[in-house]
Amino acid sequence: MTRLTIPTLLTLTLLTTAAAQDVQTVRLGFFPNLTHAPALVGLERGTFQKALGKVKLDAREFVSGTTLTEAFAAGQIDIAYVGPGPAINAAGRGMPVQFLAGASEAGAVLVVRKDSGIRSYRELAGKTVAVPSLGNTQDISLRHLLNENGLKSRTDGGNVTITPIAPADVLAAFAARRVDATLVPEPWGAALEAQGHRVIGSEKTVWRDGKYPTTLVIVNAKFAQANPQLVTAFLKAHTDTVAFINRSPAAAQTAVNAQLLKLTGTKLDPRVLQRAFARTRFTTSLDLAALTEYARLNVEAGYARSAPDLTPFLRR
Amino acid sequence: MTIAKHSTDLSPAGQPSRWRVLSWQVAGLLLILGLWWLVTDVLKLYPPYVFPGPKAVWTEVSYGLWGTGPQDGKLLGAIGGSLRRVLTGYLLAVLLGGVVGLLMGAWLPLRATLGAYLTGIQSVPSIAFVPFAILFFGLNERAVLFVVILEGFIPVALAVSGALLNVPPALRVAGRTLGARGLGLTLRVLLPASVPNVLTGLRTAWSFAWRALVGGELLIAGVKSLGEQLEIGRNTANVALVLATIIIIGVIGGLFDTLLRAAETRVRRNYGLEVPQ
Numbered sequence: 273m274t275r276l277t278i279p280t281l282l283t284l285t286l287l288t289t290a291a292a293q294d295v296q297t298v299r300l301g302f303f304p305n306l307t308h309a310p311a312l313v314g315l316e317r318g319t320f321q322k323a324l325g326k327v328k329l330d331a332r333e334f335v336s337g338t339t340l341t342e343a344f345a346a347g348q349i350d351i352a353y354v355g356p357g358p359a360i361n362a363a364g365r366g367m368p369v370q371f372l373a374g375a376s377e378a379g380a381v382l383v384v385r386k387d388s389g390i391r392s393y394r395e396l397a398g399k400t401v402a403v404p405s406l407g408n409t410q411d412i413s414l415r416h417l418l419n420e421n422g423l424k425s426r427t428d429g430g431n432v433t434i435t436p437i438a439p440a441d442v443l444a445a446f447a448a449r450r451v452d453a454t455l456v457p458e459p460w461g462a463a464l465e466a467q468g469h470r471v472i473g474s475e476k477t478v479w480r481d482g483k484y485p486t487t488l489v490i491v492n493a494k495f496a497q498a499n500p501q502l503v504t505a506f507l508k509a510h511t512d513t514v515a516f517i518n519r520s521p522a523a524a525q526t527a528v529n530a531q532l533l534k535l536t537g538t539k540l541d542p543r544v545l546q547r548a549f550a551r552t553r554f555t556t557s558l559d560l561a562a563l564t565e566y567a568r569l570n571v572e573a574g575y576a577r578s579a580p581d582l583t584p585f586l587r588r
Numbered sequence: 589m590t591i592a593k594h595s596t597d598l599s600p601a602g603q604p605s606r607w608r609v610l611s612w613q614v615a616g617l618l619l620i621l622g623l624w625w626l627v628t629d630v631l632k633l634y635p636p637y638v639f640p641g642p643k644a645v646w647t648e649v650s651y652g653l654w655g656t657g658p659q660d661g662k663l664l665g666a667i668g669g670s671l672r673r674v675l676t677g678y679l680l681a682v683l684l685g686g687v688v689g690l691l692m693g694a695w696l697p698l699r700a701t702l703g704a705y706l707t708g709i710q711s712v713p714s715i716a717f718v719p720f721a722i723l724f725f726g727l728n729e730r731a732v733l734f735v736v737i738l739e740g741f742i743p744v745a746l747a748v749s750g751a752l753l754n755v756p757p758a759l760r761v762a763g764r765t766l767g768a769r770g771l772g773l774t775l776r777v778l779l780p781a782s783v784p785n786v787l788t789g790l791r792t793a794w795s796f797a798w799r800a801l802v803g804g805e806l807l808i809a810g811v812k813s814l815g816e817q818l819e820i821g822r823n824t825a826n827v828a829l830v831l832a833t834i835i836i837i838g839v840i841g842g843l844f845d846t847l848l849r850a851a852e853t854r855v856r857r858n859y860g861l862e863v864p865q
Contacts, residue, residue, distance in 0.1 A: 338823045345637050345825065361825045365637040400727065406809055406816070407823035427665070427812050435727050435810040436819070450726050574659040575824045577651070
């Protein structure tokens with residue numbers, strides 16, 4: 273197998289390094305989720321582009337932290353909105369990553385299918401639970417939640433099947449009765465609820481009374497070193513956007529919906545969006561204690577052998 | 589389907605000894621490992637999160653196979669799950685393929701229709717059937733088994749029907765002369781005569797089934813499997829785990845292929861189709 277792998281990887285890396293480092297553009301990665309609202313609002317209002325001036329903003333949408341981390345590792349993304357799970361994994365594997373700022377906290381809920389009969393965490397035994405992707409932020413939270421309730425995933429010898437499904441596809445999976453529950457970031461929780469499915473784990477009961485980071489802003493450390501002004505400008509635009517979201521939630525919701533329509537072709541019911549907003553907190557601060565505990569949960573979930581010291585990855 | 593008399597297998601001279609081949613294979617492997625180590629760990633041409641060295645990959649293999657920590661031994665569990673799944677699927681595929689192949693060999697209308705379609709289906713990559721399998725069976729093992737069986741039974745069916753039709757006419761005539769008719773002729777003359785070609789089909793079916801399995805497992809996580817290990821490695825930026833899993837998949841696939849090839853060679857020799865070197 274090594275015979276095949278080496279040339280393939282060599283070619284891939286050569287291609288990607290050739291494409292890297294272009295100071296004419298800032299390449300931004302994000303997801304079309306409400307927990308990434310600062311990205312969506314900043315894009316919709318043109319805040320980022322304004323702050324970057326002549327440097328062009330190249331915003332790229334991703335569906336999961338996995339593909340985003342891969343793009344980041346390949347040097348195709350400079351700045352990204354991403355969950356703590358992928359961010360900690362990237363740091364732990366020695367990728368050149370800096371944690372720039374917080375973006376959102378909480379905003380993830382545990383929803384059960386209306387005809388699943390599940391009323392408590394313990395009743396997840398023997399059921400199938402969807403997460404956005406294996407090893408992502410919600411997956412790590414779910415495994416911890418199961419652990420606290422004496423349950424385990426099937427692959428760890430328990431009886432809860434954890435299956436990765438992109439949040440946008442969870443509605444269809446519920447309708448087809450393919451899964452019984454899901455731990456999803458907003459607005460997908462509120463969207464499921466609008467279809468009659470039940471939230472049994474609110475953003476506060478999932479972990480740490482809701483005081484946990486859901487989305488961070490990370491930057492490629494090499495890019496940050498080479499372009500400190502651009503990073504500062506972007507950080508200011510991010511801070512302004514978060515302030516705007518907290519100051520004018522209604523206008524922010526309109527902006528989110530307008531951007532979602534552009535990205536996904538569908539709009540959310542304003543009431544759904546409002547409910548999802550109420551469960552998410554937008555902030556620029558980074559809770560190092562919460563992140564460190566997260567790194568520990570990553571080990572508990574079996575995704576890493578040791579928790580990295582995250583202090584060196586914080587931007588000073 | 590050429591008879592060995594016309595092939596080069598009979599050439600008695602110039603065949604390298606088994607040990608010589610083996611020593612070259614070991615040397616080649618060491619060379620590859622050395623190059624890999626040179627490029628990654630010594631010259632550090634690539635960051636480890638893009639292309640880890642053999643040492644990092646070995647660490648994943650050793651933790652995954654015989655590590656004793658709470659999170660270790662996962663690759664071993666994955667191998668167990670995948671092997672159980674592929675063997676179940678493969679056996680069912682061989683049974684199904686055998687029956688379908690027999691029927692196709694015996695009956696022209698079936699051969700003309702199903703036989704042609706099967707060749708078409710065989711050209712579709714197994715991964716293309718996974719979304720349908722998920723819709724039909726759900727996100728579970730049965731969906732994986734479906735894909736494995738579908739991929740595995742086609743080469744068997746085609747090999748069986750093809751082998752039946754390609755039995756040398758002399759054997760058929762001889763069988764008839766000795767009084768065998770219909771099913772008796774098929775079971776007592778044609779089928780035994782087809783064994784070498786059927787075995788080739790079984791070997792092809794194995795590699796198809798193994799590939800289909802890993803493809804299916806990649807998309808249907810939630811069960812202990814090598815596909816899930818690949819997915820987890822990818823999702824947690826653990827390229828060493830991805831490479832370790834790829835190597836294990838290759839080694840297992842190669843081991844089974846070698847076993848089946850040995851069985852095939854032995855049978856071909858017994859049938860006088862190949863001469864030992």
